[in-house]
Amino acid sequence: MKIRTDIADLLRAGHSDREISRVLHLDNRTIAAVRTELGLPRHKSGIKAAGSPRDLFRQRTRPVDGGHLEWTGYVANDGTPFFRWNKRGYTAGRMAFGMQHGRAPVGRVRPGCGHLGCVAPSHVEDQPMRDQLKRQLAGIFGGAA
Ligand SMILES: [Zn+2]
Numbered sequence: 001m002k003i004r005t006d007i008a009d010l011l012r013a014g015h016s017d018r019e020i021s022r023v024l025h026l027d028n029r030t031i032a033a034v035r036t037e038l039g040l041p042r043h044k045s046g047i048k049a050a051g052s053p054r055d056l057f058r059q060r061t062r063p064v065d066g067g068h069l070e071w072t073g074y075v076a077n078d079g080t081p082f083f084r085w086n087k088r089g090y091t092a093g094r095m096a097f098g099m100q101h102g103r104a105p106v107g108r109v110r111p112g113c114g115h116l117g118c119v120a121p122s123h124v125e126d127q128p129m130r131d132q133l134k135r136q137l138a139g140i141f142g143g144a145a
Helices: 005-012 017-024 028-038 053-059 092-101 127-141
Strands: 061-064 068-071 082-085 088-091
Touching: 005 017, 005 028, 017 028, 053 061, 053 082, 053 088, 053 092, 088 092
Parallel strands: none
Antiparallel strands: 061 068, 082 088
């Protein structure tokens, strides 16, 4: 099947079959066939869900004084801020870390700002960052590096 790029672009941008059929003057079945061909999930109508895990992260956080970001969503039994998006689970700390550093964290993610439970992307640290800070402090103040 030859896929029309105009249909593919609109589908990938997240538009519904109905919206696309209206703007391109095509019938819904043509759009649906392209959607299937591209392996894209059916568009869900109704309440607009968060478009990405980042969106959901932002929806469930609240900025507080000092530039910190508090988690307002679900917290797991062990105290980890946690959320699900599109059937995948994410911890808020790892999400925040990835947003800031563009890589997955190594080890546990903790706030480095001293604000309990802070998930501000620029405040969270992973194990290698803590190790490096420890080495720097040891270099300044002496002691075993
Ligand atoms: Zn903070």
